Structure formats: C-alpha cells, structure tokens
Amino acid sequence: MINQRSFAQFLGWGIFVLIVGVVLPLGVRQYQVALLTEIIIFALFAVSYNLLLGYAGLLSFGHAMFFGVGAYTVAIVLNHISGLSFFGAVMISVMVTTVAGFAVGSLLLRHKGVPFALLTLAFNALFYAIATKWHSITGGDDGLSIRLPDINLGFAHLKTGDITVFYYITLLIIGSVILFCWYFTRTAMGQTVLLVRENEERMKFVGYNTNVSRLILFVFTGFLAGLAGSFYTLHYQFTSISAISIDMSTIVVLMVIIGGTGSFIGPILGACVYIYLQDFLSDITDRWPFIMGLIFIFMILYVPRGLSGLIDSFGERLRGRWHLRSSVEMEE
Amino acid sequence: MKKSMLCGLGISVFMVAVVFVSASAQAAETIKIGVCEPLSGTFKDIGERYLEGVEYAVKVINEQGGLLGRKVEVIPIDSELKPDVASRKATKLILKDNVRYFCGGTGSSVGGAMSVLAEKNNALMLSYGMAAASLTGEKCSRNFFRACLNTDTQSYALAMWVANSGYKKVLGIAQDYSFGHEAVEAFMKKVKELNPSIEIVGKLFHKAGEKDFAPYVSQIISSGAEVVWTPNWGNDLTLLIKQGKNLGMKAKIASYFLNDEYLIESVADDSAIIGNVTAEAYMLTIPGEENRKFIEGFYKDKGYYPSWLRGKAYTATMFWAEALKKAGKDDTNAVIKAWEGLTYEGPAGTWYMRPCDHQAQIPVWVAIMVKDSEFYKHAFVGKPTMIPAKDIEITCEETGCKMK
Numbered sequence: 001m002i003n004q005r006s007f008a009q010f011l012g013w014g015i016f017v018l019i020v021g022v023v024l025p026l027g028v029r030q031y032q033v034a035l036l037t038e039i040i041i042f043a044l045f046a047v048s049y050n051l052l053l054g055y056a057g058l059l060s061f062g063h064a065m066f067f068g069v070g071a072y073t074v075a076i077v078l079n080h081i082s083g084l085s086f087f088g089a090v091m092i093s094v095m096v097t098t099v100a101g102f103a104v105g106s107l108l109l110r111h112k113g114v115p116f117a118l119l120t121l122a123f124n125a126l127f128y129a130i131a132t133k134w135h136s137i138t139g140g141d142d143g144l145s146i147r148l149p150d151i152n153l154g155f156a157h158l159k160t161g162d163i164t165v166f167y168y169i170t171l172l173i174i175g176s177v178i179l180f181c182w183y184f185t186r187t188a189m190g191q192t193v194l195l196v197r198e199n200e201e202r203m204k205f206v207g208y209n210t211n212v213s214r215l216i217l218f219v220f221t222g223f224l225a226g227l228a229g230s231f232y233t234l235h236y237q238f239t240s241i242s243a244i245s246i247d248m249s250t251i252v253v254l255m256v257i258i259g260g261t262g263s264f265i266g267p268i269l270g271a272c273v274y275i276y277l278q279d280f281l282s283d284i285t286d287r288w289p290f291i292m293g294l295i296f297i298f299m300i301l302y303v304p305r306g307l308s309g310l311i312d313s314f315g316e317r318l319r320g321r322w323h324l325r326s327s328v329e330m331e332e
Numbered sequence: 333m334k335k336s337m338l339c340g341l342g343i344s345v346f347m348v349a350v351v352f353v354s355a356s357a358q359a360a361e362t363i364k365i366g367v368c369e370p371l372s373g374t375f376k377d378i379g380e381r382y383l384e385g386v387e388y389a390v391k392v393i394n395e396q397g398g399l400l401g402r403k404v405e406v407i408p409i410d411s412e413l414k415p416d417v418a419s420r421k422a423t424k425l426i427l428k429d430n431v432r433y434f435c436g437g438t439g440s441s442v443g444g445a446m447s448v449l450a451e452k453n454n455a456l457m458l459s460y461g462m463a464a465a466s467l468t469g470e471k472c473s474r475n476f477f478r479a480c481l482n483t484d485t486q487s488y489a490l491a492m493w494v495a496n497s498g499y500k501k502v503l504g505i506a507q508d509y510s511f512g513h514e515a516v517e518a519f520m521k522k523v524k525e526l527n528p529s530i531e532i533v534g535k536l537f538h539k540a541g542e543k544d545f546a547p548y549v550s551q552i553i554s555s556g557a558e559v560v561w562t563p564n565w566g567n568d569l570t571l572l573i574k575q576g577k578n579l580g581m582k583a584k585i586a587s588y589f590l591n592d593e594y595l596i597e598s599v600a601d602d603s604a605i606i607g608n609v610t611a612e613a614y615m616l617t618i619p620g621e622e623n624r625k626f627i628e629g630f631y632k633d634k635g636y637y638p639s640w641l642r643g644k645a646y647t648a649t650m651f652w653a654e655a656l657k658k659a660g661k662d663d664t665n666a667v668i669k670a671w672e673g674l675t676y677e678g679p680a681g682t683w684y685m686r687p688c689d690h691q692a693q694i695p696v697w698v699a700i701m702v703k704d705s706e707f708y709k710h711a712f713v714g715k716p717t718m719i720p721a722k723d724i725e726i727t728c729e730e731t732g733c734k735m736k
Contacts, residue, residue, distance in 0.1 A: 029427065029428060030427045031423070031424055031427030031428045034423055034424075034427060038420075139444075140509075141440075141441045141511075142440055142441045142444050142464065142466075143415050143441050143444060143445060145444060145445065145447075145448040145471070161452065163427075236416060236419055236420075236445075237448055237449075237452060238415060238416070238419060238444075238445045238448050238449075239416075240414070240415045240416055240441055240445065242414050242415070242416045242417070243416070279424070282410070282421065286371055286372040286410045287372065
C-alpha cells in the first residue's frame with residue numbers, strides 16, 4: 001500500500017532520476033547520449049520482465065514476443081498510415097501489444113513453472129515465425145525501416161531525428177513509465193502479485209482469483225515490453241527479426257539476472273551494465289558473447305542476488321560497522 | 333530508505349562512469365571506411381573475403397599517396413549478419429570517430445539498415461554484394477550506392493545465356509523462402525520473355541539446409557530438364573551438385589555462385605562442376621591488362637588469388653576512391669554528387685554510376701566451368717563472355733526508385 005514514507009521515496013527517486021537524466025547528456029558526446037537512450041529503453045524492458053520473474057515468480061523465455069510486437073507494430077503503422085503522428089504510432093503499438101498480451105496470457109494463465117516457461121518459448125517461436133514468413137508486412141529477413149515523424153506540440157516543434165531531443169523524449173516517457181511501475185509494485189494489486197507468488201493456496205482460500213491477478217500482470221508486462229519495443233524501433237528507425245527473436249528474450253533474462261531479481265532497481269542496473277559491457281566488449285573482441293556468458297555463469301554461481309544484492313550487502317556491511325562503532329563510542 | 337539511497341548512489345556513480353570513462357577524443361586525420369561484414373559465425377568466411385578485398389584496395393590507394401593527401405584507414409565492423417548490430421556499431425563510429433563512409437557485401441537486411449542509418453547521419457553506404465533489387469529500387473536512398481549486380485540483373489544475364497543456348501527445357505530449384513521464390517520467378521519470367529519456345533518443366537522448393545536431395549534430383553531427371561537454374565548458396569548448392577552427379581543428373585546447372593573456389597573444393601569432383609554456367613561482376617578469368625595487374629599485385633601481397641568476393645570488393649572500393657578524388661574534398665554531399673554519373677575503368681570493365689538510383693551499370697561476365705585453370709588445380713571458370721551493361725539494363729522507372 002502507498003503510505004507517506006513510500007510516497008516520499010517515490011518523490012525522491014523521481015527527482016533523482018530527473019536530475020541525473022537531464023544533466024547527464026549535457027557536455028557528453030552524442031554517442032553517449034544514444035547509448036543512454038538505449039539503456040533507458042532496455043531498462044523498461046528489463047523492469048517489465050522482472051515484474052514477471054522477480055515479483056510473480058513466473059519464468060518466461062518469450063518476453064521478446066511483446067517487445068517485438070511493439071517494435072514491428074510501430075514500424076508497420078508508420079509505413080502504412082501516412083501522416084500518423086509520433087504518439088499516435090506509439091499508442092497503436094502499445095494497444096496492439098496489450099491485445100497480444102491478453103490473447104497469449106489467457107491461454108497461459110493456468111500454467112506455472114516449467115510448462116509456463118516452455119509455452120512462452122513456444123509462443124515466442126510462433127511470433128518469430130510470423131515475423132520471418134509474413135514478408136509482405138514485416139519485411140522478413142530484411143526488416144522494416146521507418147521515417148521518424150517530428151512532434152508538433154503547437155508551441156514547439158521537436159525534431160525527433162536529433163539524438164538529444166529523442167533522448168529527452170525517451171527519458172520523459174519511458175522514465176515516467178518506469179516510475180509508474182515502481183508505484184505499481186507498492187499498490188494493492190502489486191502486493192497481491194507478491195502474495196500469489198509466496199502462497200497461492202492461501203490467496204485462493206481468502207477469496208482471490210489468482211488466475212486473474214496473473215493475467216492482469218502478464219498483460220501489464222506485455223504492455224510495458226511493447227512500449228520498450230516501439231521506442232527501440234523509433235530509436236534505430238529500423239526493426240528486424242532480432243527484436244522478436246529468442247536472442248532478445250535471452251538478453252532480457254541476462255539483464256535481470258545480472259542486475260538481480262530481488263529489487264526494483266536490479267533490472268535497471270542490469271540493463272546499464274549489459275548495454276555498456278556489450279558496447280565496450282564488442283570493441284575489443286568479436287567473441288564478446290562468450291565473455292557475457294562467463295559473466296552470466298559467474299553471477300549465477302557467486303552473486304545469485306545480482307548487482308543490486310551486492311550493493312545491498314555492501315550497504316548492510318557499512319551500516320553494521322557504523323552501528324558497531326557508534327555502540328563502542330557509547331560504551332566508552 | 334537508506335537501502336534505496338545506496339542503490340541510487342550506485343547507479344549514479346555507474347552512469348557517470350559510463351559517460352566519462354568511454355569518452356575519448358580522436359582527431360580525424362585519416363579518411364576512414366567502415367566495413368560491415370559478418371566476421372564471426374557461420375558466414376565469417378564470406379565476410380573475411382570481402383574484407384580482404386577492401387583492405388587490399390586501401391593498401392593500393394595508400395601506396396599511391398592516399399586520397400586528397402590523406403591516408404585511408406579500414407575499420408572492420410562485425411555485423412554478425414544482424415541489421416541492428418551493424419546499425420549500432422556504425423552509429424558508434426559515426427558519432428565517436430566521425431566515420432562517414434561504410435561498405436558491405438553480406439546480407440541485404442544489413443544493407444537496408446545501413447542505408448537508413450547513412451541517410452539519417454548524412455554518411456555514405458557502398459554495397460559490393462548486397463543483392464536485393466529493392467535497395468536501389470523502392471528503398472533507394474541518395475546515401476546508398478551499389479557497385480555490383482543485383483538479383484534482377486544477375487538473373488537477367490543468366491536468363492539471356494539460357495535463352496540463347498539452344499536448350500529447350502528448364503527447371504528451377506530453390507530454397508523455400510522469399511529469396512528463393514523471388515529469384516526463380518524473376519528468372520523464369522525473363523527466360524520466357526526472351527525465348528517463348530523454352531519450356532519450364534518444373535519449379536522445386538526445398539527447405540534451406542536440406543541434407544537429402546535425392547527426391548529432388550529424381551524429379552529433375554524425370555522432368556527431362558536440360559538446364560537447372562538455382563539461386564541456392566552454401567551447402568545447399570554443394571549438396572545439390574554432389575548428389576545430383578551421384579544420382580546421374582545430366583542437366584547443366586546455371587547458378588550465381590559457382591565462381592567460388594571454396595565451393596568447387598568442397599564438391600571435390602570436377603566432373604560435377606565442368607559444363608555448368610555462372611554469371612558475375614568479377615571473375616579471375618576476365619581478360620585485360622587491368623585485371624592482370626590487379627591479380628599479380630594481390631598474389632604478390634597475399635600468396636593467393638583475389639577470386640570472386642575479393643575482386644568485387646576491391647573494384648567497388650576503387651570506384652569509391654575515384655568518386656572521392658573527383659569530389660576533391662572529404663564531404664559526403666560532394667562525394668555523392670561526384671559519384672553520380674562517374675565512369676570507372678577497372679579490372680572488370682567499364683562501370684558507370686547511374687544517378688537516378690545509384691545502381692552501378694556494369695557488364696556481366698558469363699562463363700562455363702572448365703577443367704583446366706591457370707589459377708587452380710581443380711576445375712574453375714573458363715574464359716568469360718561479356719554481356720554489356722546496356723543489354724541487361726533495367727530502367728529507373730522499372731526499379732520503382734524515387735530518389736529524394
């Protein structure tokens with residue numbers, strides 16, 4: 001539930017993100033701004049995945065299907081509806097993804113654990129096959145390129161092709177949605193999801209329809225991944241089967257595992273580290289996925305709580321020392 | 333609260349580190365060209381051969397004093413054959429190192445993404461191998477140039493050969509996906525146009541990566557086809573030739589991709605190769621002083637011949653260098669303007685860059701595979717005949733290109 005303390009935290013984080021986000025692009029090279037934009041987009045994708053994995057305990061191997069549906073829808077509507085605005089395309093895209101989420105979710109809601117994971121994988125493969133085979137609509141292997149429409153707010157004309165302008169649009173929209181996700185985890189609905197994970201029988205016993213809770217969450221995460229996907233296309237002005245491939249589903253699992261599933265911040269941290277490492281390592285070697293794999297194994301074996309867990313335990317250790325010191329001082 | 337503050341601190345420190353640690357300034361002293369090729373994975377071998385061609389061209393350019401008094405530098409980009417990967421890496425080079433020129437030969441999907449990226453950043457993308465006709469057709473861009481054949485012109489050249497060869501029964505076999513279907517349709521249409529008396533005795537489609545061609549070969553034999561046209565590549569072409577020979581297939585094979593010593597070596601049976609026909613923009617056997625000098629120079633430098641992909645990449649890179657020389661300055665707009673309408677005399681004949689769609693008009697060399705070759709111990713392409721660019725030209729109106 002949202003109490004005053006949580007609201008203060010919410011506000012604090014909001015202001016923090018805003019300041020860091022607004023200040024960061026000033027004085028850095030354009031390439032770093034493009035990289036930051038990518039990090040924000042993938043942060044939302046990872047957050048949406050963590051709502052499934054970390055909060056609801058549902059391991060999905062097919063989250064890229066929603067990311068891909070979002071990415072493709074934005075490209076298809078911008079190519080086929082002339083004069084469609086930037087926000088119009090994004091709106092249609094998230095609506096289509098939500099419907100896709102509902103359709104897939106309705107079929108999956110009775111499953112958990114391994115059957116759920118395998119079914120998501122199968123659905124992802126289905127969506128991937130559609131993207132590859134339906135050449136006339138999706139462009140098949142060639143992918144789809146788009147012409148990015150500018151945003152006309154009446155009082156201001158925003159050139160979305162400008163890297164910095166696009167960064168701020170992404171920060172504003174995706175940043176707000178990420179904050180809303182944080183808020184969602186604190187709402188009654190968000191807490192219900194946690195309780196379903198912890199003890200579903202008990203929840204059923206007290207009268208909750210847990211299938212409905214799971215479906216709502218599934219559709220919501222699909223919506224979020226679709227939004228991330230549509231910004232991915234808008235950012236690159238291009239989409240291809242990579243966006244809807246099993247590789248993309250693996251990437252988001254990696255991000256969330258590296259960042260840690262135990263906290264809201266974990267996946268955001270995971271997205272930062274993944275994108276930056278990928279950028280850094282692919283400069284050094286063409287075998288960068290191998291190094292990523294090693295990092296993944298290391299994280300699973302030695303840092304199962306991910307980077308956010310590492311920061312937490314480091315913080316706790318610091319606090320422990322501080323407490324120890326203050327109690328020694330008091331004794332003296 | 334403290335916990336979240338610590339997390340927040342962690343993130344902010346990390347993000348600041350991301351931004352500042354990797355920021356590095358580089359002076360733009362050389363003219364850089366980014367080569368987008370798959371340099372890892374299944375198609376590594378194709379990408380590396382293209383890259384060698386570009387590297388050798390740049391070596392020759394630099395030995396002659398560079399371009400506009402500056403050295404040229406090759407920056408290999410491993411596209412992993414994924415358009416998003418190529419796009420991300422190229423964006424980095426544009427924004428960080430101010431790279432303005434890119435080239436690539438593998439994957440029309442990568443070509444499409446690079447074309448969009450080049451237009452967005454006012455860079456220039458040159459393709460010496462991405463063959464999808466749409467790249468200079470409905471998807472054409474003023475920042476994208478193609479200095480090689482495309483699926484339409486290459487199919488057209490082989491269709492001309494078949495139409496004039498005297499054979500009467502033709503069969504098409506291809507991988508069952510869009511490229512296979514489109515290539516077969518385009519070829520059959522052209523053959524019928526050029527010689528209506530030719531009978532199309534079948535169109536067969538098999539899955540990409542087929543291991544057992546026996547059912548298809550028996551259909552080919554029973555159809556009575558004299559020529560088998562195939563856009564197959566890689567193992568699907570090797571196995572079709574190998575298994576076809578073993579099962580007694582007598583029909584000649586007409587293919588884009590026979591001009592490849594790697595393929596011939598993997599078939600490992602010269603009698604299955606000899607007599608087949610291929611068409612390409614560059615072959616080792618092209619006559620003329622320019623080609624002889626190029627082959628000699630390359631062989632001296634590397635110890636092997638600049639066959640197929642290497643030759644294509646070399647010639648296209650030299651064509652780009654000519655455009656830069658003509659422009660007189662390292663400016664994308666000036667180079668685009670200079671390249672439009674430019675003629676280049678290279679190892680593969682006279683190439684002309686058509687301004688309306690940036691598709692180079694180049695002659696096609698058609699050759700029959702023969703037993704003896706001055707280059708290799710195995711069978712290889714024989715002396716080719718040239719089909720002038722004019723004869724296989726597809727007009728700008730037909731391509732559907734509307735240059736902005």
